[in-house]
Amino acid sequence: MKKGMRILIIDDEPQIRKLLKVALGAHGYEIEEATTGVDGISRTATFKPDLLIIDLGLPDIDGKDVVKTIREWSQTPIIVLTVRDQEEEKIEALDAGADDYVTKPFSVGELMARMRVSLRRAAASEHEPVITCGDLVVDLVQRRVTVAGKEIKLTPTEYELIKILAQHRGRVLTHKQLLKAVWGAAYDEDTHYIRVYIGQLRRKIEADPTQPRHIITESGVGYRLMDH
Structure with a gap:
């Protein structure tokens, strides 16, 4: 600073x-x-x-x-x-x-x-082409996500979710903000969507999904992608 x-x-x-x-x-x-x-x-x-x-x-x-x-x-x-x-x-x-x-x-x-x-x-520029959070790398141009150099296969929805978290890395995003960004305003009350997809993402990008290092739950509020 x-x-x-x-x-x-x-x-x-x-x-x-x-x-x-x-x-x-x-x-x-x-x-x-x-x-x-x-x-x-x-x-x-x-x-x-x-x-x-x-x-x-x-x-x-x-x-x-x-x-x-x-x-x-x-x-x-x-x-x-x-x-x-x-x-x-x-x-x-x-x-x-x-x-x-x-x-x-x-x-x-x-x-x-x-x-x-x-x-x-x-x-920082809002248009960084490649976002790095520790060993997690999100390439916005190629729509490619890697962990420790290994490419992770994501569904389009999983990618959109990790993308919005990466663009706001280090910052907590509420369930409503995530739903609006990924699914649109009509879904801003359907928090179960978020839980399901966060669970899927963790299984793919975390070494231990039960002890996540990248996607952290902010209890009752939302999720934060750690800016390691």
Whole structure:
């Protein structure tokens, strides 16, 4: 991550803001803070951050609505802070346009790993012809998938699923986002499709499908292709 990148923190909890300001400041980030959603939206426009950290539990407006509003005019990476066991909140935030989430209480190391993935994706071309995740390689031009150099035979649907996961590697994709991308909007409630095809993919690309290294389940939310 480049030094001097600008991070806007939208959170009404002073101790969280202080923790993030000290930890991220120590890594050379320029930090700006907002304590309300309304202030956060206007500071996004003036401060022009490279990444936003938004707490979903804001005092004035719902954090998900802040994400939605910012997404109307900005593609800046957004990481939301959520409370444990609020799967519905996480899903709605991701569907609203957040790139990822971190559950409180969180470690700064975990947050920074998520930030690195989001910033790297924002900087990378959306049209990379070959995507590499550890020993898994997805060649978008030849529609070819290899693991440790060995070609994996996939059905068209399996390929579309691994392709969308690879294009968003490191980022969690919700069941709804995956269904919409692979099967179309009409199927966005049919989560059993996803489970079946993820199971098939794991049998083909994982050394041990019961202990997956590539396609990780985010419980109750969706799936993430690890960016090894």
